[in-house]
Amino acid sequence: MSFHDAPIDPTSAERLAQSGLELRLVDLDDPAAHYGWLQAERRGFHMTAGNDGQLAEVRAAAPRRRTVGVFDPESLIEAEPVATTQSWAAPLTVPGGAQVPTWCISSVTVAPTHRRRGIARALLEGELRAAAAAGLPLAALTVSETTIYGRYGFGAATFADVIEIETKRVRWTGPDAPGRVRFVEPSRLLPDALRITDAVRAFQPGALRYDEHLLGTAIGLYGDDREKLRTVRYDDANGVPQGFACYGLTPTEGDFTKHTATVRYLLGATDEAVAALWRFLLELDLVSTVRATERPVDEPAVWQLGDLRAARRRRSDRLWLRVLDVPAALAARRYAAPVSLVLEVDDPYGFAAGRFLLEAGADGAGHVARLEGEAPEGAASVALPVSELSAIYLGGVAATTLARAGRVTEHAPGAALVLERAFAAERAPWLTLEF
Ligand SMILES: CC(C)(COP(=O)(O)OP(=O)(O)OC[C@H]1O[C@@H](n2cnc3c(N)ncnc32)[C@H](O)[C@@H]1OP(=O)(O)O)[C@@H](O)C(=O)NCCC(=O)NCCS
Secondary structure, X not given: OOHHHOOOOHHHHHHHHOOOOEEEEOOOOOHHHHHHHHHHHHHHOOOOOOOHHHHHHHHHHXXXXXXXXXXXXXXXXXXXXXXXXXXXXEEEEOOOOOEEEEEEEEEEEEOHHHOOOOHHHHHHHHHHHHHHHOOOOEEEEOOOOOOOOHHHOOEEOOEEEEEEEEHHHOOOOOOOOOOEEEEOOHHXXXXXXXXXXXXXXXXXXXXXXXXXHHHHHHOOOOOOOHHHEEEEEEEXXXXXXXXXXXXXXXXXXXXXXXXXXXXXXXXXXXXXXXXXXXXXHHOOOOEEEEEEEEEOOOOHHHHOOOOHHHEEEEEXXXXXEEEOOHHHHXXXXXXXXXXXXXXXXXXXXXXXXXXXXXXXXXOOEEEEEEOOOOOOOOOEEEEEEHHHHHHHOOOOOOHHHHHHOOOOEEXXXXXXXXXXXXXXXXXXXXXXXXX
8 A cells, every 4th residue: 555545544534524524535546536626726725726738737747645635415516625635755854964754744725615614623633643653753734824733733843035136236246156057948957956956955954855746846847837937057067957946027017127037946956056046147137126935044145145135035934844753753863962851742632742851962863762750960851842842843943932932941941052052953944845
């Protein structure tokens, strides 16, 4: 049995059945069932109904994810479920470079005719139980609203900036890149883009492995708006592709010199490639504003503009994580400082609940065990909900901030700082692409 055929959660199925609803896996080999599910998902996110071409493209190109629907026998459109989710397992890079198998959840929608009756709760709880049963230490998602997922133990673990740059203020102070930037068709770029994203995943905490459809959509190969996008690739001095960018241009009415270049995705396996692509975009003629979305919070380019205020930044949460298996998750990452720390984790769902002792030495390797008796002498100690443990896990949220916010309790002063120093990551965690 493969991952996407794993049985649906019986507890949630039973709960929904009590309201006359049926929770079931959608058979992706049945085109009508798949199309119905895709239309329900589009409706849930307020998109237009998909035309035959759009649906056929997703059906042909999208990976076979575990696809769940909730069906109401009284629906007038029988093939369309009243609620949807999808999930799949993908490796997530954690501090130190290890890749932790993570249960990714997406496409959570409930029809407006069926909202606020506990359907999303049944779906989410079912996903978490399925993930835990499959032995995955983490679950992850990105959110439409930040108010929805904390109750299930998720915490915001990575952040992303929209960076808007007024190009006339820019005087490039970054390095002169020795390679070159060239336009490339998305289909030709895809294999290089997959290789470059893999190279980035090796050093970038918070990065997930993407399938070809998700990455292809980001570079303009698939998707409703692909005609508006341009794609370029940076090759280093040896001719090796090291980065790429995908952007679209919007004119300003009445002034042809003031286009806005909106960068959908810019990724480089080297700092040189990232700088070269930024410089290319900032020097586009007839462009007065470069607006890049999904940028890391430690973006080096803002230090290469010659004017720090040329860039305006707006930050939002990006990857929401949920620790399911504390020892497995904590042992997988490396620690920036030697530490002996007791974590008392509160998890109403039980998956992560308990007292754990984390010990790490100078080599950064962590050893984690459930703590039955007394804590070792000298160990720092904190109590925190699983959502806060999940938020700090990748090193992108400061434990001292959460302590000051009353979300982490120190059993002795200074414990949050010990935690924060140990959990620091080698660079700001970044989910390079929203899913
Ligand atoms: C968000 C959505 C999935 C919620 O579905 P739902 O079936 O109405 O949610 P439930 O009835 O199971 O609600 C469970 C809990 O979440 C709360 N909740 C649900 N949606 C919420 C929202 N948008 N903001 C804050 N709380 C929300 C409910 O009040 C309830 O709270 P409780 O802990 O007191 O029980 C649904 O409104 C939807 O499809 N929205 C549009 C698409 C979307 O944004 N999806 C999320 C993608 S990340």
